[in-house]
Amino acid sequence: MNSSQVQVKVLPPAEVRPEHFEVVDVELPEPGPGEVLVRNTWTSVDPGLRLRLRADAPEGYFAAFPVGQAMDGIFTVGVVEASQADAFPVGSTVWHSYGWRTHAIVAADEVAMNGIANLRVLDAERAPAQAYLGPLGAMGLTAYAGLHVIDALDARGTIWVSAAAGAVGSLVCQIARLTGLRVVASAGTDEKVAWLRDVVGVDAAFNWRERPLGESLGEVAPEGLxxxxxxxxxxxxxAALGAMNNGGRLALCGSISEYEGEPVGPRNLFLATSKNLTLRGYRGSAHLDLLEEMQDRLGGWLADGRLTYRESVYDGIRSAPVALADMMAGRTTGKTLVRI
Structure with missing residues (x-):
């Protein structure tokens, strides 16, 4: 069995470009005891992959991708084609961590990506398989856990969601709105702002490129955040620190502004002290205990039409590097996926 897999050809010195990758065909062995052969059908493209495309991947994060080897630790879904693991029969729809390739041998007992990407059978009747790479998977858990860790679920008040047209941000907007918060959102194009306002249903949205952030926040959230x-x-x-009300809480999920450039700011961090703020960094994979609760809640909202999600879909494994480059450049909306 051959598998076509994307490998890093050279670590991107700045912007990610398709020429930094290559597609290589490799021979896979037959699955051994406790293993399955999966034909991947959809694979994920996430901003966090950029952090792993540099030699100095952040301490405590997933390891950097090695040059000239398979890119392990990327969420994907597929169908089991051969199995020597009783809990994963042939024909099962599963998720696992060996994305950006057409086929993978996966061990049933392997702990992957802190446990969040362990081989798992999915309920394909509940939602399309690719939904488990978006609202019902790691993206949904990241969004849900982010609100959980700052006690914003079922709360009242105003929340600002940045990068709100992305896979996680758009879910945060909807979860926050459906559980009682007033939601203001920002994105980098007028088209994304219109989608957030007219389809996602946020209370207010603005294009962060048009004028200083403080001015936009003052207009959409005059009462503060x-x-x-x-x-x-x-x-x-x-800007958020400047607009926060006393006792406000901030969930730190990502830092896209630093992924392809030098870190900038914040220069007003003392406001966290003077305003009695809570800044909480977190990773979705640290909150696996919330996975079933999240899937029940978001699955119900999907079923009754109260939760929407948008996909930017690229076809074929060779398009994965293009999808990542487009996402990092802000040319995608919602969940970025590769259909294999």
Missing amino acids: DFYFDGVGGDHLE
Whole structure:
């Protein structure tokens, strides 16, 4: 059995480009005891992959991708084609951590990505398989856990969500709105802002490129912010600190502004002290205890039409590097996926 897999050809010195990768065909062995052969059908493309495309991947994060080897630790879903693991029969729809390739041998007992990407049978009747790479998978858990860790679920007040048109941000907006918060959102194009306002249903949205962030926040949240969900860092985190009400709480999920450039700010961190703020960094994989609760809640909202999600879909394993480059450049909306 051959598998086509994307490998890193050279670590990107700045912006990610397709030429930094290559597709290599490799021979796979037959699955051994406790293993399955999976034909991957959908694979994920996430901003965090950029952190692993540099020699100095952040301490405590997933390891950097090695040059010239398979890129392990990427969420994917597929169908079991051969099995020597009783709990994973042939024909099962599963998720696992060996994405960006067409086929993979997966051990049933392997702990993958802190446990969140362990081989798992999915309920394909509940939702399409690719939904488990978005609202019902790691993206949904990251969004849900982010609100959980700052006690924003079923709360009242105003939350600002940055990078709100992305896979996680758009889910945060909807979970927050459906559980009682007033939601203001920001994105980098007018088209994304219109989608957030007209389809996602946020209370207010703005294009962060158009004018200083403080001015936009003053207009959409004149009463100040009680919560902030940060996917950007830098000037966005700085603006949030300035707009927070006393006792406000901030969930630090990502820092897109730093992924392909030098870190900038925040320069006003003392406001965390003077305003009695709570800044909580977290990773979704640290909150596996919330997975079933999240899937029940979001699965119900999906079923009754109250939760929407948008996908930017690229076809074929060779398009994965293009998808990542487009996502990092802000040319995708919602969950970025590769259909294999």
